[in-house]
Structures are given as C-alpha cells and as structure tokens.
Amino acid sequence: MTTTDDSTQKPPRKDPWELPDVSHLVVGVLGGTGDQGRGLAYRLARAGQRVIIGSRSAGRAAEAAGAIGHGVEGADNAECARRADIVIIAVPWEGHKPLLESLREDLAGKVVVDCVNPLGFDKKGAYALTPEEGSAAEQAAALLPGSRVTAAFHHLSAVLLQDPAVESIDTDVLVLGEARADTDLVQALAQRVTGMRGVFAGRLRNAHQVESLVANLISVNRRYKAHAGLRVTDV
Numbered sequence: 001m002t003t004t005d006d007s008t009q010k011p012p013r014k015d016p017w018e019l020p021d022v023s024h025l026v027v028g029v030l031g032g033t034g035d036q037g038r039g040l041a042y043r044l045a046r047a048g049q050r051v052i053i054g055s056r057s058a059g060r061a062a063e064a065a066g067a068i069g070h071g072v073e074g075a076d077n078a079e080c081a082r083r084a085d086i087v088i089i090a091v092p093w094e095g096h097k098p099l100l101e102s103l104r105e106d107l108a109g110k111v112v113v114d115c116v117n118p119l120g121f122d123k124k125g126a127y128a129l130t131p132e133e134g135s136a137a138e139q140a141a142a143l144l145p146g147s148r149v150t151a152a153f154h155h156l157s158a159v160l161l162q163d164p165a166v167e168s169i170d171t172d173v174l175v176l177g178e179a180r181a182d183t184d185l186v187q188a189l190a191q192r193v194t195g196m197r198g199v200f201a202g203r204l205r206n207a208h209q210v211e212s213l214v215a216n217l218i219s220v221n222r223r224y225k226a227h228a229g230l231r232v233t234d235v
C-alpha cells in the first residue's frame with residue numbers, strides 16, 4: 001500500500017558538498033609564528049579570509065604577520081583567541097596541553113580546529129605517540145568543554161603552504177568533529193584555499209589514526225624527496 005502522508009517520509013538527505021559561507025569569519029592561528037601556522041595563515045589570507053596569528057609574544061606575532069602580508073594581523077595567543085571566530089591550534093605537541101589550559105575562557109564558544117600531530121622521532125624516523133586521551137584532538141575537547149572542537153589540516157606540507165610560487169594546494173583535508181555544523185564550517189574553510197578539499201572523516205574518537213598518519217607521510221617524504229599530501233578517492 002502506498003501512502004501520501006508526508007509525516008511518514010524521511011527528510012531529503014543533505015548534500016555533503018553543500019557547505020556554509022565562511023568568508024566573513026575571522027580565523028585565529030595559535031602558534032601562528034611557526035611553519036604550519038604561517039603557511040595556513042598565508043593561504044587563508046591569500047584567499048581573502050581575515051586572519052590573526054597568535055604567539056606567546058605579541059611582538060613576534062606582529063613581525064611574522066607583517067612578513068606574511070595579505071592583511072594578516074598579529075596578537076598574543078589570548079587576544080588572538082578572543083578576536084577570532086575559528087581558532088586553529090598550531091603549536092608543538094609539547095605545548096598543547098598547557099596552552100589550551102591557559103586559554104579555556106578565551107576559547108569558549110569558538111570553533112577550535114586542532115592540527116597537532118603527537119609524534120616522536122628517533123634514529124628510525126618519526127613515530128606516532130598515543131596521548132592519554134586518545135589523540136591531541138580529544139585532549140583539546142577534554143580541556144575545552146565550552147568550545148566546539150574539531151580536527152583538520154594534519155597532512156599539509158608547511159613548505160608548500162608557504163611557497164608563494166605554488167598556486168594550488170592539491171590535497172584533501174580530513175575534517176573530524178562531533179557536530180555536523182562545525183565540521184561543515186571547517187570543510188568550507190579548507191575549501192577557501194585553491195586546490196584544497198575538506199572531507200568529513202568521522203568523530204574525534206577516530207582522530208588518533210589521522211594524526212598518526214603523518215608519521216607515514218614523513219617516511220614517504222624522506223624516501224621520495226617529496227611534500228606528500230592526501231587524496232581520498234571516489235568521493
């Protein structure tokens with residue numbers, strides 16, 4: 001028997017490529033004076049996004065921002081967090097926990113994007129560390145209960161990001177998080193950069209594999225003298 005009762009019909013499946021407009025949002029980059037932070041700031045600002053880089057020193061941030069150009073501003077990490085709508089964490093794993101603990105209030109209500117890869121290095125190369133919470137992203141979520149924590153931008157080459165001669169960053173960005181509204185936002189942010197595509201890749205409990213894969217990419221880079229990225233096929 002067929003029915004014409006609309007209440008029994010499921011809502012149409014949302015198109016996963018229908019993403020929000022994020023062009024008006026301010027992006028902050030904590031640890032934005034480092035290679036990854038500078039690279040992301042440069043690419044996003046070059047795409048027209050308003051970007052503030054943070055540092056433990058406001059002076060260092062201002063200097064790095066001036067060098068990046070494209071309207072990038074500098075501030076200390078706390079001010080950067082307060083003034084931004086979306087805040088990317090780009091500090092070394094060693095500094096992750098203390099920094100986030102100190103910025104809990106400043107990051108409340110913000111979309112936080114963790115791109116930290118907890119790695120160790122020895123004479124055999126890079127290897128993945130396993131944080132007590134499971135991953136850097138889950139540590140961030142535990143430390144920042146008032147923030148909307150996501151994880152993304154782990155597999156980018158800071159060398160390519162910072163090279164102005166590279167027109168297109170041809171790679172996929174795996175985006176993880178608990179709320180679709182937040183991961184959609186971060187996917188849209190990734191897609192502001194020419195060549196980049198943001199692909200949803202699950203909840204934060206699966207961030208460990210994504211963070212760890214960087215150890216494999218470092219091995220690829222060493223063998224092939226490359227700046228390897230990632231492409232997910234068939235999506």
Ligand SMILES: NC(=O)c1ccc[n+]([C@@H]2O[C@H](COP(=O)([O-])OP(=O)(O)OC[C@H]3O[C@@H](n4cnc5c(N)ncnc54)[C@H](OP(=O)(O)O)[C@@H]3O)[C@@H](O)[C@H]2O)c1
Nearest residue numbers: 031033034035036055056090091092093095116117154158
């Ligand atoms: N480099 C890459 O290609 C790449 C790619 C993907 C993801 N990542 C991830 O991105 C993060 C940053 O990488 P990076 O290569 O840019 O690192 P980095 O240059 O060593 O550090 C980034 C910035 O973090 C700040 N910092 C250093 N130690 C800190 C501490 N203990 N506490 C708070 N801030 C500290 C410094 O800025 P101030 O001294 O100005 O405060 C530094 O310029 C890492 O977690 C890495 O796993 C890197």
